[in-house]
Amino acid sequence: MLEDVMIAPSILSADIANLAADLDAISTADYVHVDVMDGHFVPNLTFGPNVVKAVKANTSVPADVHLMISNPDEMAAEYAKAGADIVSFHIEAATHAHRIVSAIHEAGAKAGIVINPATPVSSLEAIIDDLDLVLVMSVNPGFGGQKFIPNSLRKVSQVRALAREHGVSPIIEVDGGCSAANAAELIEAGATMLVAGSAVYGKVDRAAAIAEIREAGRAGIAKRA
Numbered sequence: 732m733l734e735d736v737m738i739a740p741s742i743l744s745a746d747i748a749n750l751a752a753d754l755d756a757i758s759t760a761d762y763v764h765v766d767v768m769d770g771h772f773v774p775n776l777t778f779g780p781n782v783v784k785a786v787k788a789n790t791s792v793p794a795d796v797h798l799m800i801s802n803p804d805e806m807a808a809e810y811a812k813a814g815a816d817i818v819s820f821h822i823e824a825a826t827h828a829h830r831i832v833s834a835i836h837e838a839g840a841k842a843g844i845v846i847n848p849a850t851p852v853s854s855l856e857a858i859i860d861d862l863d864l865v866l867v868m869s870v871n872p873g874f875g876g877q878k879f880i881p882n883s884l885r886k887v888s889q890v891r892a893l894a895r896e897h898g899v900s901p902i903i904e905v906d907g908g909c910s911a912a913n914a915a916e917l918i919e920a921g922a923t924m925l926v927a928g929s930a931v932y933g934k935v936d937r938a939a940a941i942a943e944i945r946e947a948g949r950a951g952i953a954k955r956a
């Protein structure tokens with residue numbers, strides 16, 4: 732049973748020159764979402780483990796690190812060692828997914844797998860028992876501020892069904908184009924954590940934006956099947 736809707740603002744949309752202040756502004760969030768892009772798996776380039784360390788040094792909000800990198804086999808555990816509370820990597824980039832999950836766990840973090848919009852939920856079947864989190868991308872990764880892909884809702888329901896079938900309850904996170912406008916339907920479909928970049932950092936009052944998305948999402952809890 733979902734206790735409450737979790738919100739993870741993405742610092743992709745923060746002012747990196749004023750990161751400490753922009754982290755203070757989201758102290759009511761459940762996680763801070765850190766988008767790591769390597770310029771290979773996705774066209775864009777962002778942060779490395781040093782930024783995860785800087786985030787950890789400047790907030791007590793746990794860090795949810797989303798790796799959009801071509802080499803999670805080599806690098807995922809480094810982000811756990813840098814202090815990430817959750818490290819998630821893309822199934823499309825992984826050679827030995829089970830080994831990566833074990834390495835993240837051994838380094839002391841929770842482990843998640845991310846699936847792109849065109850990757851089927853069935854790709855998680857053999858590994859869902861080992862995961863703390865499944866992240867459904869609702870945009871093609873690489874940039875903030877993109878439009879939500881509607882078919883993602885069906886995929887969220889499919890992840891929930893797969894988790895139930897396996898008797899596990901990973902966090903079900905959705906990333907890309909999430910806002911107060913679609914929070915209720917996402918939570919109703921089975922999401923438990925929503926990433927919000929532009930929907931939080933695009934607003935002057937970030938705490939109010941977080942509260943608004945959370946409140947909108949709560950309407951979906953009651954409607955759940």
Ligand SMILES: O=C(CO)[C@H](O)[C@H](O)COP(=O)(O)O
Nearest residue numbers: 872873875876907908928929
């Ligand atoms: O992983 C991401 C992009 O690849 C970001 O987390 C995501 O796009 C958040 O930004 P927004 O809420 O503005 O869509």
Ligand SMILES: [Fe+2]
Nearest residue numbers: 766797906926
């Ligand atoms: Fe992300």
